[in-house]
Amino acid sequence: MAQDIQFSIRFVDPQYKSDDVVTEVHYLIEDLRDLNGMSQTRFEPISEIRDVAEIRVGVTFAAPSDLLGPILRRLRDRLYYNPIATAFCFKMADIMLCIETHQADDLLGFIAAAQSGLLFAPERDYLAEAETYSRTQGELSPTELDNLNLLRQRLGLTAEQAEVLNARAASPYPTKADKHRHFEDMTAAEFSRLRAMDEGPPFASKDIWPVLQELAENLGLPFLEAEAIYQTHQQRYHDDTKLKTEQTTAKTAEDGRLSAEAKAEAERQKQAQQTQERLNQYRDLCRQTMTHAIYPSEFDQGRLDQARRLWGISAEQALQLETEVRDELYGGVASATGVDYNRLRNLLHQQAWHEADMETEVLILNALNLDMQPVTAATMERLSTVDLTTIDGLWNRYSKGRFGFKAQQQVYRGQQQIQADDRQRWLAFEEALGWREAPSLFSRGYKPYHDLTFSLEAPPGHLPTWRWCCPSLSDRYKINLEIMAAVIHHLNTCMPLETVTVPALDTAFPTQIA
Amino acid sequence: MVHDFNSVNSFQLAITSLESVPNPRGIHADVQVLASDITRLSGLEHTTFDFVPRSQRHPSGLGTAPVNGAAKLYVGLWFEAPLDKFRVVLRCVGNWLDRTAEKYSFEVKIPSAQAIAQQIDQADVKNPPAYTITLATNQAKKLAELLPLGEALLPPQELYLTKAKDYVNTFGELTPAARANLLLMRHRMGLASEETSDLNARAMGPFKTLGDKYQHFRRELLVCKQESDLDSELWQVMQAKAETMSLPEADTQFLKAERLSTLRQEADRVRQQREAEAEAERQRYREQRQRLDHYRHAFVGLVTDALVPLNLAPDAAQFRQAMMAQLSGAEFNRGRLIQAREFYNLSPQEADALEKTVLDELYLLSGLL
Known part of the structure; x- marks a missing residue:
């Protein structure tokens, strides 16, 4: 259903001569009339006064809309060959479209519009x-x-x-629900993009609302509806961000706290290590100064004293360290009853076996608080394991295992395996220790105390003697068998030998051997 | 009223009342409402309006002479808006026209497709060849007829590319919402999917995402080794690079600030390191002094502990000799002295010098006593 279009074409180039303009109008009409369907078209001239004379500067005419395309193309071609400034006006029903140009391509837009088929009814x-x-x-x-x-x-x-x-x-989203859904999806996608960006290195922040508002407008979604969707997502995003920030802050604070604690702990450990190092250094110095003598020389005491001052070690600590080192190097002198075993240690260190044996007696009687009274079977049991172990340890250390209570226990165990008879076993034990010789017609074999052997040539277990059990040494070194049994029993109780079978003390034994 | 174009990528719309029945205040209010509606649209918040005063209207269009105060009343307005807002603006005006139901003259001016495609020189922007569409109506439906004509006059590819570039220049990439807007534009303009993909790629430039652009520009910025580089010609080169890779100005400035901050931190770190080294050197010196002081103190303690009445020596040298003999005489003191010297790790010269000083002072004191 073609509709009429009113055309108005007017040459407006002021540099163009009047005659040339008239000629152009003439050729324009001829060109247009030459088009199919235009031969009967009535062209009305447009005149204006130039140089006092009235001349034709353009033309108006009406043509059906289906000829718009060919007419536009013809006008474009004319401009292409003769680019003269021209004012074109096209009136389609109530709409008037005008353009003034000398470029053929400027008509292309209208040609495209005409071809779209949307400019005219229906x-x-x-x-x-x-x-x-x-x-x-x-x-x-x-x-x-x-x-x-x-x-x-x-x-x-x-x-x-x-x-x-x-x-x-x-639009591609024809219903309101489609538009709403699409907008919601796009808003979610925008905030997802922001979340993804938040995960990595920082980006410049930008407001995304304008582009979403634009989308809402393009979709024809009401402003308030779009804004509500946006605000919901924005709130969610802000909540997430806030939560993340709070978590990060809390983690940073926790890390800081842990770091401070770790630092304090490291500092504490460093100080403890430093203190320990100083103690170790002092211990080494002690060891160095006591290697050749139980007690350091005066010169070494000076060194120790100065070192203690320089390393900030208290006198008590220093004394304890010195004692520990001395015990380590020369054997411990622990006592449960406060007995001082240092002299015994000195004597044993000097291999003064005889004096050491007598000192042992003094110490045992001191430990039992007996005031030179001999030890009996009953009092023997009061001798503490600590003191027994100390005495044994010192004798053992300085005799390289030859002397001491353990050596005596070993000898007794040997006799246990040989002698079934108790009395014979005890006699054999004394013989094995070298405390007694084999009996003869003239002697029961007991030796005077001073005839015992106070050297490393003595038999194993020979020392220390049990003179502290003897009421008298004026005649012979002879120990009551009952006491002897009590001593061995006590030794086995306090310092059991490995895999040794200790005979139970027969309460009737003293009667038997008597 | 003739208006020059501010941009070849925009259109102009002039709306003037044609009502012959005088209702100046009503029309004035309608015009104000329309201006307000337009500024509520996205991207048009800062639109500048030229209002047509009642007194300026052509007498033939109004039919009545201006009355007192009429010059302050508007009968129309003019404004310019981006081409991609053509549909949104016309819809907004359509809504407004539905409400007013007054007759208005509408004049739309759209740069020719050729002018838009060529992005003509800035000098010619003000007056490019343009289509002028005029329509007088009081019906939104009639106004809607302008839409297909106006949109058909726009060059689809150029318009699409301009819009895509706008998004890239703002966000550095085509965000989901931007892509959704471009999809609607593609649909309106009748562009093929392949065409718009190409145009999207052209708008994005050599990098596919904003992340890629950031990564690349951050690497580029590493050539700026000091703060002054970011204010010099080098920065101009960097800005040119940013422009080439379609990195928005806001992002460029953000990365510049980031680099600046890093450089400052590095400078701070170097300064702190130097300070720490200097402090360590001072500490070493202090410790050396402390060591000597401590030895001096220890030596004084030792001398004091070992001090016994001494006949006044005739001179300092003899006093020293006597004191040292006294010290060395007792094994215990000798041990302390040796231990102290070893502990402070003093050279014999250092120890001798310090001991001499202490003993000289003591000699002087003994003289005073």
């Missing part, structure tokens, strides 16, 4: 109606679609044509 009228419905409601409601269907029938459009025009008016 497409123009249908599209305007659909666009109005879509604009006001955001979608084409069923009633509106009914109205459009009626309009389509009245305008003679096919259903397919109407569908295309509906889609153009309503």
Whole structure:
């Protein structure tokens, strides 16, 4: 259904001579009349006064809309060959379109518009109606679609044509629900993008609302609806960010606390290590100064004293360290009863066996608080394990295992395996220790104390003697067998030998051997 | 009223009342409402309006002479908006027209497709060849007829590319919402998917994402080794690079600030390191002094502990000799002296010098006593 278009074409180049303009108008009319369907067209001249004379500067005419394309192309071609400034006006119903140009390509836009088929009825009228419905409601409601269907029938459009025009008016998201969903998706995607950016190195922050608002406008989604969706997502994003910041801050604070604690602990350990190092250094110095003598020389005492002052070691600590080192090098002198075993250690260190034996007696009697009274079977049991172990340890250390209580226990165990008879076993034990010789016609074999052997040539277990059990040494070194049994029993109790079978003390034994 | 274009990528819209029945205040209010509606649209918040005063209207269009105070009343307005807002603006005006139901003249001016495609020189921007579409109506439906004509006059590829570049220049990449807007534009302009993919790629430049651009520009910025580089010609080169890779100005400045901060931190670190080294050197010196002082103190303690009445020596040298003999005489003191010297790890010269000083002072004191 073609409609008439009013054309007005006027040459407006002021540099163009009047005659040339008239000629151009003439050729323009000729060119247009030459088009198919234009031969009967009536061209009305446009005149204006130039140089006192009235001349034709253009032409107006009417043509059906289906000739718009060919006419535009002809006008474009003319401008292409003769680019003269021209004012073109096209009146289509109520719409007037004008352009003033000398460039042929400037007409291309209108040619394209003419080819789109949307400038004239019926497409123009249908599209305007659909666009109005879509604009006001955001979608084409069923009633509106009914109205459009009626309009389509009245305008003679096919259903397919109407569908295309509906889609153009309503965008790819035809319903409000579609628009809402699409906007929601895009908003979520925008905030996901922000979240992803927050994960890595920092980015410049930018407001995303304008582009989302633009999307809402392009979709035809109401502003308030779009804003509400945006604000919901924004709030969620801010909450997430806040939570993350709080977690990061808390973690930083916790890390800081742990770091401070670790630092304090490291400092404490460093100080403890430093203190320990000083103590170790002092211990080494002690060891160095006591290697050759139980007690350091005066010179070494001076060194120790100065070192103790320089390393900030208290006198008590220093004394303890010195004692520990001395015990380590020369054997411990621990006592449960406060007995001082230092002299015994000195004597043994000097291999003064005889004096050491007598000192042992003094110490044992001191430990038992007996005031030179001999040890009996009953008092023997009071002798503490600590003191026994100390005495044994010292004798053992300085005799390289030859002397001491353990050596005596070993000898007794040997006799245990040989002698079944108790009395014979005790006699054999004394003989094995070298305390007694084999009996003869003239002697029962007991030796005077001073005839015992006070050297390393003595038999194993020979020393220390048990003179502290003897009421007298004026005649012979002879020990009551009952006491002897009590001593061995006590030794076995306090210092059991490995895998040794200790005979139970027979309460009737003293009677038997008596 | 003739208006020059501010940008070849924009259109102009002039709206003037044609009502012959005088209702100047109503029309004035309608015009103000329209201006307000337009500025609520995204990207048009700062739109400048030229209002048409009632007195300026052509007498033939109004039919009545201006009355007192009429000059302050508007009968129309003019404004310029980006081409991609053509549909949104016309829809907004359509909504407004629905409400006013007054008759207005609408004049839309759109630069020719050729002018837009060529992005003509800045000098010619003000007056490019342009289509002028005029329509007088009081019906939104009639106004809607402008839409297909106006959109058909726009060059689709150029418009799409301009819009995509705008997004890239703002966000550094095509964000999901930007892509959604471009998809709607593609649909309106009837562009093919392949075409828009190419145009998107052109808008993005050589890098696919903003992250890639950041990564690359951060690497580029490493050539700026000191703060002054960021204010010099080198920075201009960097800005040119940023422009080439379509990195928005805001991001460029952000990365510049970041680099600046890093350089300052590095400078601070170097300064702190130097200070620490100097402090360590001072500490070493202090410790050396402390060592000597401590030995001096220890020596004084030792001498004091070992001090016994001494006949006044005739001179300092003899006094020293006597004192040292006294010290060395007792094994215990000798041991302390040796231990102290070893502990402070003093050279014999250092020890001798310190001991001499202490003993000289003591000699002087003994003289005073």
